Amino acid sequence: MSFIEHLLELRDRILRVLLAVVIVLLMLTPFYTELYEFVASPLLKQLPEGATMIATEVASPFLTPFKLAVFVSIFLAMPYMLYQFWAFVAPGLYQHERRLVFPLMVTSSLLFYLGCAFAYFIVFPLVFAFFTSVAPDGVTVMTDIARYLDFVIKIFFAFGIAFEVPIVAIILVWTGVTTPENLRAKRPYVIVGAFVVGMLLTPPDIISQTLLAVPVWLLFELGVFFSRTYVGRGMGAGPEEAYADEAGNDADSNSGNDSGTGNDSGTGNDSGTDNDPEWREMSEDEMDAELDRIETEDDEPVDRPTKPSSS
DSSP, X not given: OXXXXXXHHHHHHHHHHHHHHHHHHHHHGGGHXXXXXXXXXXXXXXXXXXXXXXXXXXXXXXXXXXXHHHHHHHXXXXXXXXXXXXXXXXXXXXXXXXXXXXXXXXXXXXXXXXXXXXXXXXXXXXXHHHHHHTOOTTOOOOOBHHHHHHXXXXXXXXXXXXXXXXXXXXXXXXXXXXXXXXXXXXXXXXXXXXXXXXXXXXXXXXXXXHHHHHHHHHHHHHHHHHHHHHHHTTTTOOHHHHHHHXXXXXXXHHHTTOTTGGGOHHXXXXXXXXXXXXXXXXXXXXXXXXXXXXXXXXXXXXXXXXXXXXX
């Protein structure tokens, strides 16, 4: 495919993704108020008696639930988005790369959903109970619906991305950037970094910071374990090793069909090229010799008379 054809295919897949998001949004629009009530229920359960949420802007009662519906539409269409991305890049990947990338895409989606569920069912009740309990006397907690939505979306993304730590660890080991042993040696720095990330991505309270930092640390340990297992089974071997295996299999399968390759003096004298799966660029002398040979073969039918049979 040409560059323009790739751009056209990318455009078509982006349009399919947008169409999927719009379809899901149209299905959720009639239930946007119920959807917001579901998301706001962790805070509503912790509010004092008689307290409610408020809307400080004129269009907030409509725009805020609609914004949530758009966010949920993207959230639900995420597997289809990843499928379109996979269908676009898969033809350009080797077999060992496809064997690794597709499971990682599925696992990353599940981990992102798991992080959002962890935030909703575990983090939100504890955080909102803490916030409402520390309110000074005479202050009634009545949160604005737009600010609450911005807060929960931020927390959802923070925990969803934080739960991708095992995927990052596996990719780093597979690409050869690091090793499981080096990751284990960096454990103290990872723990400190997890608390720093929790401090930056969560509200300024120790509860939400700890609830984000501890899962990140545990997921890091899980990623180190699975990266070692993945590489140990040969499924996550580095790209050079996997490429060599595939090239070796292709060479073995083609060696029996091509009887002339063994008599090629250019390859027979170089013992390293038979086992080297990577393409080697020819030198200038080799290129000149090859061009001379091709010109000689082209001129032979015209300039050279037919030799009589040796028999």
